[in-house]
Amino acid sequence: MLGDILNSNARYLAQQLANLGIAHHYQTVVGDNPLRIQRAVAIACDRARLLIVTGGLGPTPDDLTMATLADFFDVPLVERPEAVADLEAKFARRGYALEPSSRRQALLPAAADILPNPVGTAPGVIWQPRAGLTVMTFPGVPKEMKAMWQTTAIGYLQANGWANGVIYSHSLKFWGIGEQRLAQQVAPLLAAANPTVAPYAGEHDVILRISAKADSIAEAKTLIAPVAEKIRAISGLYFYGQDDDTLAGVVGQLLSQRSQTLSVAESCTGGGLGQMITAVAGSSSYFWGGVISYDNRIKQHLLGVDEQVLMTEGAVSESVARAMAVGVRSSLGTDWGLSITGIAGPGGGSETKPVGLVYIGIASAAGIQVERCEFGADRDRDSIRQCSALTALNLLRLSLLKSKVTGR
Amino acid sequence: MLGDILNSNARYLAQQLANLGIAHHYQTVVGDNPLRIQRAVAIACDRARLLIVTGGLGPTPDDLTMATLADFFDVPLVERPEAVADLEAKFARRGYALEPSSRRQALLPAAADILPNPVGTAPGVIWQPRAGLTVMTFPGVPKEMKAMWQTTAIGYLQANGWANGVIYSHSLKFWGIGEQRLAQQVAPLLAAANPTVAPYAGEHDVILRISAKADSIAEAKTLIAPVAEKIRAISGLYFYGQDDDTLAGVVGQLLSQRSQTLSVAESCTGGGLGQMITAVAGSSSYFWGGVISYDNRIKQHLLGVDEQVLMTEGAVSESVARAMAVGVRSSLGTDWGLSITGIAGPGGGSETKPVGLVYIGIASAAGIQVERCEFGADRDRDSIRQCSALTALNLLRLSLLKSKVTGR
Numbered sequence: 077m078l079g080d081i082l083n084s085n086a087r088y089l090a091q092q093l094a095n096l097g098i099a100h101h102y103q104t105v106v107g108d109n110p111l112r113i114q115r116a117v118a119i120a121c122d123r124a125r126l127l128i129v130t131g132g133l134g135p136t137p138d139d140l141t142m143a144t145l146a147d148f149f150d151v152p153l154v155e156r157p158e159a160v161a162d163l164e165a166k167f168a169r170r171g172y173a174l175e176p177s178s179r180r181q182a183l184l185p186a187a188a189d190i191l192p193n194p195v196g197t198a199p200g201v202i203w204q205p206r207a208g209l210t211v212m213t214f215p216g217v218p219k220e221m222k223a224m225w226q227t228t229a230i231g232y233l234q235a236n237g238w239a240n241g242v243i244y245s246h247s248l249k250f251w252g253i254g255e256q257r258l259a260q261q262v263a264p265l266l267a268a269a270n271p272t273v274a275p276y277a278g279e280h281d282v283i284l285r286i287s288a289k290a291d292s293i294a295e296a297k298t299l300i301a302p303v304a305e306k307i308r309a310i311s312g313l314y315f316y317g318q319d320d321d322t323l324a325g326v327v328g329q330l331l332s333q334r335s336q337t338l339s340v341a342e343s344c345t346g347g348g349l350g351q352m353i354t355a356v357a358g359s360s361s362y363f364w365g366g367v368i369s370y371d372n373r374i375k376q377h378l379l380g381v382d383e384q385v386l387m388t389e390g391a392v393s394e395s396v397a398r399a400m401a402v403g404v405r406s407s408l409g410t411d412w413g414l415s416i417t418g419i420a421g422p423g424g425g426s427e428t429k430p431v432g433l434v435y436i437g438i439a440s441a442a443g444i445q446v447e448r449c450e451f452g453a454d455r456d457r458d459s460i461r462q463c464s465a466l467t468a469l470n471l472l473r474l475s476l477l478k479s480k481v482t483g484r
Numbered sequence: 485m486l487g488d489i490l491n492s493n494a495r496y497l498a499q500q501l502a503n504l505g506i507a508h509h510y511q512t513v514v515g516d517n518p519l520r521i522q523r524a525v526a527i528a529c530d531r532a533r534l535l536i537v538t539g540g541l542g543p544t545p546d547d548l549t550m551a552t553l554a555d556f557f558d559v560p561l562v563e564r565p566e567a568v569a570d571l572e573a574k575f576a577r578r579g580y581a582l583e584p585s586s587r588r589q590a591l592l593p594a595a596a597d598i599l600p601n602p603v604g605t606a607p608g609v610i611w612q613p614r615a616g617l618t619v620m621t622f623p624g625v626p627k628e629m630k631a632m633w634q635t636t637a638i639g640y641l642q643a644n645g646w647a648n649g650v651i652y653s654h655s656l657k658f659w660g661i662g663e664q665r666l667a668q669q670v671a672p673l674l675a676a677a678n679p680t681v682a683p684y685a686g687e688h689d690v691i692l693r694i695s696a697k698a699d700s701i702a703e704a705k706t707l708i709a710p711v712a713e714k715i716r717a718i719s720g721l722y723f724y725g726q727d728d729d730t731l732a733g734v735v736g737q738l739l740s741q742r743s744q745t746l747s748v749a750e751s752c753t754g755g756g757l758g759q760m761i762t763a764v765a766g767s768s769s770y771f772w773g774g775v776i777s778y779d780n781r782i783k784q785h786l787l788g789v790d791e792q793v794l795m796t797e798g799a800v801s802e803s804v805a806r807a808m809a810v811g812v813r814s815s816l817g818t819d820w821g822l823s824i825t826g827i828a829g830p831g832g833g834s835e836t837k838p839v840g841l842v843y844i845g846i847a848s849a850a851g852i853q854v855e856r857c858e859f860g861a862d863r864d865r866d867s868i869r870q871c872s873a874l875t876a877l878n879l880l881r882l883s884l885l886k887s888k889v890t891g892r
């Protein structure tokens with residue numbers, strides 16, 4: 077409640093419930109206060125048949141979940157010998173004795189089933205405190221919560237008739253087109269009921285999410301496929317990938333298909349372009365490396381940029397982007413050379429060269445291309461740098477798509 | 485409710501409310517459904533005097549917040565001429581006409597004050613629909629919500645007697661020590677009531693958060709200062725910075741104080757180290773650049789690493805880390821050369837060289853140092869790469885602290 081923690085548990089559980097086809101209508105967050113926890117539980121029990129609680133199962137005094145739930149449903153807490161044995165074994169493995177504060181974690185509401193914790197100490201429960209109400213408790217630590225969800229909760233829900241059908245989603249990703257314009261292009265599809273199509277603005281890209289409700293994931297995929305096909309046909313080259321695809325991953329696939337190699341020369345991104353490219357496992361098969369030419373001396377000495385050009389046109393110029401791309405391609409001996417030079421800000425801008433002005437160069441056997449971009453209008457340093465690297469990858473993607481798939 | 489979005493708005497607002505000293509007890513998340521929104525609003529109005537709503541103000545059919553609130557409080561929606569004018573001006577600036585769907589954003593509950601949106605289109609409201617209840621609405625887009633909060637909401641709350649006292653926090657950041665061990669070192673301080681001291685495990689570092697409740701931020705700072713001083717004295721070199729400090733920023737300060745320069749040679753991090761260093765505005769005064777030597781050919785040709793050493797000891801070895809640091813320092817002509825070579829995985833590991841094995845080299849006039857690290861136990865590719873870059877920066881920090889502050 078102080079804003080220290082981003083609630084990633086809620087997001088994870090929402091995704092998991094959607095996958096199981098369990099309708100999920102409310103999330104409530106409440107602090108470590110018995111009265112407020114009980115009020116939140118009272119409201120939840122009135123409107124839901126399944127209550128999932130995370131957090132407050134640990135050994136410290138502010139871990140109140142079990143005691144508060146037992147109190148609310150007027151059931152005693154009972155120390156469970158099997159939970160004590162499990163805690164003792166876990167502490168012994170770490171070379172500690174089980175202290176009273178930690179032993180408290182074995183106190184669980186009478187008649188509740190233990191939800192084992194395979195990675196941490198505190199167990200949870202699966203519990204029917206009333207007819208028609210199931211309560212599940214998990215620790216707040218995401219790794220423990222997820223492990224308990226995967227190893228026990230999913231199976232329990234499936235075996236007890238909760239998981240009826242699935243809601244399955246497939247995302248299509250777009251670069252270089254706004255959310256509104258894309259939504260207009262696919263407008264008729266946005267009105268459909270199953271699958272639904274919803275546009276989202278990503279941080280830099282735009283996403284269309286196709287969601288189908290069906291009896292199985294296979295059936296949902298069958299509903300989704302023709303809609304995805306239609307959208308891809310309408311959106312053309314704006315479409316760059318799907319689901320977990322990244323621009324760097326797509327560029328990597330295109331390079332691999334062509335058995336071609338890449339190097340980069342970075343100024344304002346300072347290594348961020350190389351980092352994105354190498355975030356893809358296996359990128360060493362097509363990415364050889366690059367030069368971070370942050371200082372002009374490095375642009376001259378390692379990339380062969382002409383000192384005269386740096387003086388007359390400045391480091392952020394079409395000529396320098398061109399020379400950097402050509403220089404890194406030739407120096408590293410790769411098929412493609414990709415360069416970025418720009419002003420990331422907050423300082424360093426001028427009237428003719430504002431913050432956010434970025435030149436991107438692409439050199440290959442087919443020639444040299446330089447693109448001038450302005451990213452500064454409402455972006456900060458970090459965002460300008462990210463946008464520069466992603467735009468460079470997208471330009472390379474478009475160049476690769478124009479080049480033939482043949483061996484070198 | 486499908487788990488697409490991490491609720492960063494709730495975290496931001498929680499932090500902001502804490503800064504204003506406004507007690508914040510419940511957060512509720514509900515889907516775009518009028519009945520469920522109304523139920524959530526009914527519950528909130530029963531237990532709170534201030535209701536902050538985010539999301540659902542846009543131009544699409546699933547944007548239901550204003551209509552649902554107006555319906556709940558039985559007040560008509562009225563089109564506001566000043567809001568229409570603002571929308572028209574914003575659309576005109578982008579070269580579009582104001583369509584009916586977007587014009588709908590100017591429909592606001594009667595008697596509500598407009599909460600202007602300086603960065604997006606949809607306005608919010610500040611509204612007293614009942615005695616003793618204030619409702620504020622914001623768009624869900626974090627950038628717009630934050631801008632509206634900063635430019636209007638904070639001032640409104642302060643001017644209307646909401647902000648009584650403050651809860652102010654100061655964070656101390658540590659590298660190379662675990663949460664539990666640090667907590668033991670400062671154990672007596674953890675029991676204090678005002679300021680409180682709470683340990684948090686960051687993604688890679690550990691944070692001690694000192695929070696004071698006081699009448700003003702100045703008074704809170706006075707309470708916090710001696711506690712912070714005590715912690716810094718106890719924790720020694722593990723302490724690396726405070727609040728928004730980053731390892732890269734701290735290294736930059738140390739380099740600037742010494743008027744010294746830095747270059748990097750990166751293998752498994754692929755540019756990530758350079759990116760971290762250049763994330764700091766003004767880093768061009770001490771960071772000259774580097775070589776991303778992802779492929780062994782680049783290690784040889786641009787850094788002068790001996791082919792024989794690469795063959796016999798392998799790219800991930802003490803000798804290669806050493807040669808890379810020395811090579812980049814000499815090739816780029818900087819005071820310091822920092823190198824990373826390792827196995828980020830998921831493939832490429834072996835029994836003697838497991839995934840997560842990383843060598844970090846530091847070369848300077850004072851000599852050469854190589855550190856062997858193993859990050860693989862429970863980290864993925866992304867985390868191993870981040871940890872490698874951050875550990876390299878921390879080693880450089882420690883080396884810089886040992887070197888004297890003098891001009892070159």
